[in-house]
Amino acid sequence: MSDHVISTDVIVVGAGPVGLFAVFELGLLDMKCHLVDILDKPGGQCAELYPEKPIYDIPAIPACTGQELTDRLMDQIRPFDPTFHLHQMAEKLENVGSEEAPRWRLTTSTGTVLEAPVLVIAAGGGSFVPKKPPIKDIEPFEGKSVFYAVRRMEDFRRKRILIAGGGDSALDWTINLHPLATSLALVHRRDDFRAAPASVNDMRRLVADGKMDLHIAQIKGLKGHNGNLEAVTLHSKEKGEHDIECDTLLAFYGLTMKLGPVAEFGLNIHENLIPVDTEKFETNQKGIFAIGDINYYPGKLKLILSGFHEGALMAQQAFRYVFPDRKLRFQYTTSSTSLHDKLGVAG
Amino acid sequence: MHLLVRDQSGQVHELEAPEGWRVMEVIRDYGLPIKAECGGACACATCHVYVDDAWRDKLVAPSEEEIEMLDGAFEIDERSRLSCQILTREDLDGLLVTLAPGSEPA
Numbered sequence A: 001m002s003d004h005v006i007s008t009d010v011i012v013v014g015a016g017p018v019g020l021f022a023v024f025e026l027g028l029l030d031m032k033c034h035l036v037d038i039l040d041k042p043g044g045q046c047a048e049l050y051p052e053k054p055i056y057d058i059p060a061i062p063a064c065t066g067q068e069l070t071d072r073l074m075d076q077i078r079p080f081d082p083t084f085h086l087h088q089m090a091e092k093l094e095n096v097g098s099e100e101a102p103r104w105r106l107t108t109s110t111g112t113v114l115e116a117p118v119l120v121i122a123a124g125g126g127s128f129v130p131k132k133p134p135i136k137d138i139e140p141f142e143g144k145s146v147f148y149a150v151r152r153m154e155d156f157r158r159k160r161i162l163i164a165g166g167g168d169s170a171l172d173w174t175i176n177l178h179p180l181a182t183s184l185a186l187v188h189r190r191d192d193f194r195a196a197p198a199s200v201n202d203m204r205r206l207v208a209d210g211k212m213d214l215h216i217a218q219i220k221g222l223k224g225h226n227g228n229l230e231a232v233t234l235h236s237k238e239k240g241e242h243d244i245e246c247d248t249l250l251a252f253y254g255l256t257m258k259l260g261p262v263a264e265f266g267l268n269i270h271e272n273l274i275p276v277d278t279e280k281f282e283t284n285q286k287g288i289f290a291i292g293d294i295n296y297y298p299g300k301l302k303l304i305l306s307g308f309h310e311g312a313l314m315a316q317q318a319f320r321y322v323f324p325d326r327k328l329r330f331q332y333t334t335s336s337t338s339l340h341d342k343l344g345v346a347g
Numbered sequence B: 001m002h003l004l005v006r007d008q009s010g011q012v013h014e015l016e017a018p019e020g021w022r023v024m025e026v027i028r029d030y031g032l033p034i035k036a037e038c039g040g041a042c043a044c045a046t047c048h049v050y051v052d053d054a055w056r057d058k059l060v061a062p063s064e065e066e067i068e069m070l071d072g073a074f075e076i077d078e079r080s081r082l083s084c085q086i087l088t089r090e091d092l093d094g095l096l097v098t099l100a101p102g103s104e105p106a
């Protein structure tokens, strides 16, 4: 097993703004980071929920959007060359060291194995996972005939597919899966689509050419046995309830945040948050820190700037685990030539 | 002013509401089960409510952004609104909303 283990100084779970800035603070103290995020891009809530909305309370930046903040943080941490493991869930954690000198081994959903003396949980509001429609008895179908993502297109060849949603994922998969599928239909609650106009046009052409169906309706229920889907019941104003025969449902209603596997990491958890001290932001486990929206302490505010502060203090204690024999030296980025070297800037 | 909020189990709660607040904020701060993941930015659709018929026409009509965002909610009908996009006003005293499926916290 250990032949493919990646060893590093610090593993960061969550590449939101707080995880990203932690890379900077850790980097100033010579610690290398590997980050894991289930999203396929860095930026957490800022990039996923409000890339185009302006933020006004980042110190010294009067206004920047969620995406701009992410881009700037990525720029700022570039000198420290962090490694990103995106589109994978941090799933399993074990201590392969001792209690006094822990060594955390983290395994992700795609089989990446990381080891480090320090683990930083910057999991924010939790991992971003697809929203599941509140349809009664949907569970037996999930993963068998009802899906919230496409992992392998080939799995959908010769299927009779119903796709639900009106955004880019729904429309992109409609267009991409259409040539493979035996039949394909799209269901959306209104005859207006948020998705990129070009893909909406492509979809409308397929409908006009009789190559797929479009239903303006909402899903009411599923029909089938043992997880095998036979039909989906739709409801629309015009037609009332009616069944659409299909063997596969792909539902794209956007993402939501769930605490997820972090709950099984052996940490104290209170109302989906991880309690920490306010000196080091360490959890009940030595060498595991929690910063940003995921942590709790008296007076906590879920603000980006609080998460930045927490990262700076966390890095001080992380240094002691990563370099137990080195003395920590406090320096300013303005005046320290050794920090200038690390940042790749002229003194 | 007060809001009336019917929770997922059917129980109606009377909530004191400061003026100019988002209905979502009143519901959340009272401790009723509402996810409201994006904190009122019209970016998550997890604050979906049904506005009682008697009140629907008294509300400011939903913005294009709210209508689009409702695509991420479930069991939508003509009473559907995102409660973070409704501001409390004196003349909405007694507004009755029902928490919709899919907006309960995880």
Ligand SMILES: Cc1cc2nc3c(=O)[nH]c(=O)nc-3n(C[C@H](O)[C@H](O)[C@H](O)COP(=O)(O)OP(=O)(O)OC[C@H]3O[C@@H](n4cnc5c(N)ncnc54)[C@H](O)[C@@H]3O)c2cc1C
Pocket (backbone or CB within 6 Å): A013, A014, A015, A016, A017, A018, A019, A020, A036, A037, A038, A039, A043, A044, A045, A046, A049, A050, A053, A054, A055, A056, A057, A088, A089, A090, A091, A122, A123, A124, A125, A126, A127, A128, A259, A260, A261, A262, A291, A292, A293, A294, A302, A303, A304, A305, A307, B037, B038, B039, B041, B043
């Ligand atoms: C619409 C909106 C507007 C906001 N406006 C402001 C504002 O003006 N000012 C302000 O200060 N704050 C604002 N916030 C709050 C701010 O976005 C959060 O405080 C900030 O994003 C928290 O950063 P974070 O890095 O702690 O977590 P997040 O941004 O939530 O990132 C956490 C990341 O961890 C990942 N993750 C979690 N668990 C796992 C796992 N097990 N495996 C893999 N990945 C995992 C998630 O997928 C996610 O990408 C706003 C939030 C929203 C939604």
Ligand code: FES
Pocket (backbone or CB within 6 Å): B024, B036, B037, B038, B039, B040, B041, B042, B043, B044, B045, B046, B047, B069, B082, B083, B084, B085
């Ligand atoms: S709280 Fe997110 S849309 Fe209302």
